[in-house]
Amino acid sequence: AQTVTQSQPEMSVQEAETVTLSCTYDTSESDYYLFWYKQPPSRQMILVIRQEAYKQQNATENRFSVNFQKAAKSFSLKISDSQLGDAAMYFCAYRSAKAGGTSYGKLTFGQGTILTVHP
Amino acid sequence: EPEVTQTPSHQVTQMGQEVILRCVPISNHLYFYWYRQILGQKVEFLVSFYNNEISEKSEIFDDQFSVERPDGSNFTLKIRSTKLEDSAMYFCASSSISGSYGYTFGSGTRLTVV
Numbered sequence: 280a281q282t283v284t285q286s287q288p289e290m291s292v293q294e295a296e297t298v299t300l301s302c303t304y305d306t307s308e309s310d311y312y313l314f315w316y317k318q319p320p321s322r323q324m325i326l327v328i329r330q331e332a333y334k335q336q337n338a339t340e341n342r343f344s345v346n347f348q349k350a351a352k353s354f355s356l357k358i359s360d361s362q363l364g365d366a367a368m369y370f371c372a373y374r375s376a377k378a379g380g381t382s383y384g385k386l387t388f389g390q391g392t393i394l395t396v397h398p
Numbered sequence: 399e400p401e402v403t404q405t406p407s408h409q410v411t412q413m414g415q416e417v418i419l420r421c422v423p424i425s426n427h428l429y430f431y432w433y434r435q436i437l438g439q440k441v442e443f444l445v446s447f448y449n450n451e452i453s454e455k456s457e458i459f460d461d462q463f464s465v466e467r468p469d470g471s472n473f474t475l476k477i478r479s480t481k482l483e484d485s486a487m488y489f490c491a492s493s494s495i496s497g498s499y500g501y502t503f504g505s506g507t508r509l510t511v512v
Contacts, residue, residue: 312500314500316500316503321505322435322487322505322506322508323503323504323505323506324441324489324491324503324506325503326500326501326502329500370440370441372441374500384429384431384446384448384453384454384493385431385443385446385454385456386431386433386441386443386501387443388440388441388442389440390439390440391440
C-alpha cells in the first residue's frame with residue numbers, strides 16, 4: 280500500500296520569505312499523481328498544485344512550485360514571497376494513475392504541516 | 399467556478415442515531431468520494447463511487463456506513479448508528495473521468511456525536 284509522510288508537523292516563515300515543505304512517499308508504481316492541498320482555518324481543502332510522475336519538469340503555479348525527485352520519492356512544496364493568506368495546514372497526497380490499481384481513484388494523504396506566516 | 403456543495407455544515411447527533419450527510423458534486427463529474435478528518439489528524443479515505451456503485455472502500459467504511467446517489471445530483475453518506483468516534487469532519491469530493499487534475503472538495507460537514 281502507498282504511504283505518504285510529511286515529517287514537519289509545523290513550519291513558520293516571515294512574510295515575503297520563502298519556505299519549503301517536505302513530503303516523501305512510498306510506492307511500487309511507476310505512474311501516479313502527486314498533489315499539495317491547502318486547508319485554511321475554514322477547513323476547506325483547496326488544490327494548490329499537482330505533478331504527474333511521468334513528467335520530469337517540476338510543476339509551478341505562480342508563487343508555488345514543487346521539487347519532484349522520483350528516484351528519491353520526494354515531493355517538496357516551495358512557497359515564494361509568502362503571504363499572510365498562505366497560513367494553513369498543507370497536505371501532500373498521492374493518487375495512482377493505474378486503472379484497477381490498488382488505490383486507483385483514492386487519494387492517500389500525509390499527516391499535514393501547519394504553516395504559520397509571521398508579519 | 400463550479401463547486402461541490404455539502405449540507406449541513408455542522409450536525410450534532412446523539413450516539414446511536416442515524417445521520418445522513420448530503421453532497422451535490424460538480425455536475426459533469428463522474429467519480430464521487432467521501433473522506434473523513436478527525437480533528438487534528440490526517441484526511442482519510444472512506445469510499446469512492448462510480449457508475450452507481452462503490453468502486454473502492456477503506457476498512458473504516460464498515461456496515462454502519464452506506465452511500466447512495468438517490469437522484470441525478472445528490473450523493474449521500476449515511477451512518478446507521480453513530481458512535482462517539484464518528485465525530486469528525488466529513489468531506490465530499492468529485493472528480494472528472496480521469497481525476498488527474500485532482501479532486502474538488504466540498505467545504506465539509508462537521509459531525510459531532512454526543
